[in-house]
Amino acid sequence: MEVRKKHKSFGGESVFASHSSHATSTTMSFSYFKPQEEVDSAIIWLSGLTCTEENFITKAGVQSLLAGTKTMIICPDTSPRGLDIEGADESYDFGSGASFYVNATQAPYRENYQMDDYITKDIVSLIKEEFGIGKISIMGHSMGGHGALVLGLRNPEVFRCISAFSPIVNPMNCDWGKKALKGYLGEDQSSWKEYDACELIKSGKKHDQTILIHQGLADEFYPSQLLTENLEEFCKEAGQELQCQKREGYDHSYYFISTFLNDHIQHHLKYLK
């Protein structure tokens, strides 16, 4: 791990760092906030389309909420970077900044876009080895909310708790998701189901703890890209506990996230203790 920048905040440290990833075969950047106290647990935050490791740590106001706790938060970048892949920098919703947290199977992405492995193996190992932490949970926003749901449901033994802001819950049925899953996983839609929260719930995947979701009702991507109600329906059918908080007037932005972030932090702290 190489620390690039470090800022004292709320007695702890907001840090920008990078490391060499086995999964992506690239140098990956991430940020984290570690409170002053000795930490014993970590939340992984997955960001949305176009974000880097910087957005959440600079805009969400998480530092004040974790100060005084024994929990840190770590925010990986949203895709490998600096690769010379044709077309990977042309659209905001595919390629750079838009990994959708899958293990790609299609050329030319399969060499590096192994973001499922990156999060569930490399980042989890980093948390264990660098910080001595075994208790981990996962949350995210939009595409990162999709990532948190999917990786959390596939690995409930790794992630003690899942929550999401404005998640893409059913990517197989929205434009963003179709474009990404086709591009990374190919035409065969049966492979897409492994990366669709609704399909995972339908197939019997479950998490012991209640999944917490906040969704703004003035969100410009709701419901078309997010399809929140589909997850509610499948969770109900499958008996997966879901607390879906819909909030009048709130949009898709960090202004929304910061407003309800404390609810998510408290939810995670309960299961990380």
Added chain:
Amino acid sequence: MEVRKKHKSFGGESVFASHSSHATSTTMSFSYFKPQEEVDSAIIWLSGLTCTEENFITKAGVQSLLAGTKTMIICPDTSPRGLDIEGADESYDFGSGASFYVNATQAPYRENYQMDDYITKDIVSLIKEEFGIGKISIMGHSMGGHGALVLGLRNPEVFRCISAFSPIVNPMNCDWGKKALKGYLGEDQSSWKEYDACELIKSGKKHDQTILIHQGLADEFYPSQLLTENLEEFCKEAGQELQCQKREGYDHSYYFISTFLNDHIQHHLKYLK
């Protein structure tokens, strides 16, 4: 006032807007946060070099601190924009984003760089007329901390309270300040004294309320550009109450500001009640 973007946050609204300024003869941008409650007072936030009206409202976490109060905060841009002034976009510390909140007397800046008037007249009028608010205070960071000190000390009847993070307190004696004051006000240094907090205090300007300053001791511009101790010395001599909080390990960034922002908000609320 033209609203460009509006985001519900913490029950209130984070808004990006613009208006036509008499002082600068340009359209000026600003942001504000207004809590859900009916407001009766406003804090003006002045940002530092290179900032726009966006930095503070997106990064400081002020919304959570003002939610539930009757006080709004308004964040003007740091200079006129979009002017075709030769050289105004060439350096980070002069011209665009670097007005130093003076009324310029030198061509080609004197036509538009009337930022003292812009803040003390146009923004103050906007607060009164648009929001019906008469109780106003001022705070800022770095160049904006300089602005808050200078405009607050020159207009104690307008601003009920002054505070600053990492302010440039003695611009006549630092490189940033010399460059700016010379460029906007000309070679005659006697005119610079009107825009130097130390010189204002020395000349007898005073504010009835305690001035609150926070300064990080790992700040990369401390003490060379900020000269904090000079203000402490002059305030002591002149009997101006000053609370200067120096904090180990903190730098010049928003991570520092957000950490201590609540102290400043509480200080202002006391005098805005």
